[in-house]
Amino acid sequence: xxxxxxxxxxxxxxxxxxxxxxxxxxxxxxxxxxxxxxxxxxxxxxxxxxxxxxxxxxxxxxxxxxxxxxxxxxxxxxxxxxxxxxxxxxxxxxxxxxxxxxxxxxxxxxxxxxxxxxxxxxxxxxxxxxxxxxxxxxxxxxxxxxxxxxxxxxxxxxxxxxxxxxxxxxxxxxxxxxxxxxxxxxxxxxxxxxxxxxxxxxxxxxxxxxxxxxxxxxxxxxxxxxxxxxxxxxxxxxxxxxxxxxxxxxxxxxxxxxxxxxxxxxxxxxxxxxxxxxxxxxxxxxxxxxxxxxxxxxxxxxxxxxxxxxxxxxxxxxxxxxxxxxxxxxxxxxxxxxxxxxxxxxxxxxxxxxxxxxxxxxxxxxxxxxxxxxxxxxxxxxxxxxxxxxxxxxxxxxxxxxxxxxxxxxxxxxxxxxxxxxxxxxxxxxxxxxxxxxxxxxxxxxxxxxxxxxxxxxxxxxxxxxxxxxxxxxxxxxxxxxxxxxx
Numbered sequence: 001x002x003x004x005x006x007x008x009x010x011x012x013x014x015x016x017x018x019x020x021x022x023x024x025x026x027x028x029x030x031x032x033x034x035x036x037x038x039x040x041x042x043x044x045x046x047x048x049x050x051x052x053x054x055x056x057x058x059x060x061x062x063x064x065x066x067x068x069x070x071x072x073x074x075x076x077x078x079x080x081x082x083x084x085x086x087x088x089x090x091x092x093x094x095x096x097x098x099x100x101x102x103x104x105x106x107x108x109x110x111x112x113x114x115x116x117x118x119x120x121x122x123x124x125x126x127x128x129x130x131x132x133x134x135x136x137x138x139x140x141x142x143x144x145x146x147x148x149x150x151x152x153x154x155x156x157x158x159x160x161x162x163x164x165x166x167x168x169x170x171x172x173x174x175x176x177x178x179x180x181x182x183x184x185x186x187x188x189x190x191x192x193x194x195x196x197x198x199x200x201x202x203x204x205x206x207x208x209x210x211x212x213x214x215x216x217x218x219x220x221x222x223x224x225x226x227x228x229x230x231x232x233x234x235x236x237x238x239x240x241x242x243x244x245x246x247x248x249x250x251x252x253x254x255x256x257x258x259x260x261x262x263x264x265x266x267x268x269x270x271x272x273x274x275x276x277x278x279x280x281x282x283x284x285x286x287x288x289x290x291x292x293x294x295x296x297x298x299x300x301x302x303x304x305x306x307x308x309x310x311x312x313x314x315x316x317x318x319x320x321x322x323x324x325x326x327x328x329x330x331x332x333x334x335x336x337x338x339x340x341x342x343x344x345x346x347x348x349x350x351x352x353x354x355x356x357x358x359x360x361x362x363x364x365x366x367x368x369x370x371x372x373x374x375x376x377x378x379x380x381x382x383x384x385x386x387x388x389x390x391x392x393x394x395x396x397x398x399x400x401x402x403x404x405x406x407x408x409x410x411x412x413x414x415x416x417x418x419x420x421x422x423x424x425x426x427x428x429x430x431x432x433x434x435x436x437x438x439x440x441x442x443x444x445x446x447x448x449x450x451x452x453x454x455x456x457x458x459x460x461x462x463x464x465x466x467x468x469x470x471x472x473x474x475x476x477x478x479x480x481x482x483x484x485x486x487x
C-alpha cells in the first residue's frame with residue numbers, strides 16, 4: 001500500500017509536547033523505560049520527541065517508538081548527526097531508518113537532525129549544512145513520500161536561521177517526481193528558542209524579571225518571525241526545543257512557562273518542551289525517578305493544563321547501566337581495574353569487566369576495599385552552582401520506598417564474591433546498607449535483591465559493588481536500581 005498521509009497531516013498536531021532525552025548520545029543518560037511515557041501521559045502530554053544516534057540500528061529504538069504510539073503519544077525522532085563521518089554516511093543511515101519505519105502511522109514524525117553546530121558543522125558552511133538537509137530529505141522521501149519531515153536551519157536552530165536558510169534557495173533538491181521543498185505540504189520548519197539564555201541555561205539562579213527585564217519582548221520577536229516564515233511558505237512551524245533549568249526559584253520558571261504556552265497557541269506553533277527526563281541530576285528535567293513531578297507541579301500544569309500524578313512508575317536511576325557509552329559515569333577505587341568487554345554482555349552487547357588484583361596491600365599491611373561505584377560528580381559540567389540545588393543528584397533514596405536491585409554478572413574463571421552497598425556520597429560515609437554476600441560463577445545470569453529504605457530520605461547516594469576476592473575478574477551488565485512505594 002502506497003503511503004499517503006498528506007490529508008491526515010493537514011490536521012495532525014503534536015499538542016502538548018515534551019522532549020524525553022533518554023538516549024545515549026555524546027552525554028550519557030538513563031536508558032529508555034516505558035514508565036517515563038506512562039508518567040508523562042498521565043501528566044497531560046500528547047507527544048514525545050527523543051534523540052537517536054547516527055549509525056545505530058533503527059531496531060534499537062523500536063520499543064520506544066512502539067510504546068509511545070500504543071499509549072496514544074505522537075513521536076518525533078531526531079538524530080544527532082556525526083559530522084566527521086561525512087554526509088554520505090548520514091544519508092545512507094537515514095535511508096535505513098526511514099525504510100525500517102516506513103509502514104508506521106503518520107503519528108511518527110522525522111526531524112532531519114538536531115542543532116548542526118553541536119554535531120560539528122562549522123560556521124561559514126551554512127550552505128553546505130543545508131545541502132546535508134536536502135540530501136537527507138531526498139533519501140527519506142524514497143520510502144516515505146508523505147511522512148512529515150521537520151527541517152531546521154544551521155547552527156543551533158535559531159529562528160533567524162530558519163528564516164534565511166529553510167527556503168527553496170537553500171533546500172534546492174528535486175525529487176524523482178520533479179517536486180521540491182516549495183511543493184511539499186509535508187514539511188515543517190523547525191526552530192529553537194532559549195531566551196533569555198542566561199536564565200534558560202544559567203547554572204546560577206536568577207530572577208527572570210530583575211535580571212532580564214525585556215525577556216517577553218525578546219521571545220515574542222522570535223515567535224513573530226517564526227509565524228511569518230510559516231505564512232510565507234505555507235508550512236507549519238515547530239518549536240522543537242524551549243525550556244529552562246530548574247535551579248532558579250520555581251516561581252520564575254512558572255512565570256516563564258505560563259507566558260510561553262498561550263503565546264505559542266496564538267500563533268498555532270507546534271512545540272516540545274525541554275526537558276522531561278534525562279537523569280536525576282539533569283538541571284532541566286521535570287521528572288525525578290523517586291519523587292516524580294514533586295516541586296514542579298506548577299510548571300507541568302502550565303504546560304499541559306493538568307495536575308501531574310502524585311506518584312510515578314518505578315524506573316531505573318542508574319546512568320549508563322548497559323555500558324553503551326563505555327565507562328562513562330562509572331568510577332573504581334584502588335585495586336579495582338575497569339574496562340569494557342564488547343560482546344560479553346546480555347544478548348552479546350557490551351559489558352564492563354572489573355579485575356581485582358589485591359584486597360590487601362602488602363606494602364603497608366592494610367586491608368583495601370576494591371569497588372566499582374556510581375554517584376553524582378560535584379565537578380560535572382552541568383552541575384548547579386547557585387543557591388538552589390533543586391535536589392538534582394544522580395542517585396537518591398526516598399523514605400519508605402522499597403528498592404529492587406538487579407544486575408547480570410559472571411566470572412571469567414571460577415567464582416567471586418561481592419556485596420552491593422549504598423552510602424552517602426561523595427565519600428560513601430556513612431554507609432547506609434550493605435547486602436549479604438553474593439557469589440558469582442562463570443555463567444552470565446541475573447541477580448536480584450531488595451532493600452527497604454525505612455529511614456530518612458537521602459538525596460545524594462553512592463551505589464557500589466564491593467569486591468571481596470583477590471584476583472577475581474567479574475563481568476557486569478544491565479545494572480538497575482528501581483524504587484517503589486511500600487503499600
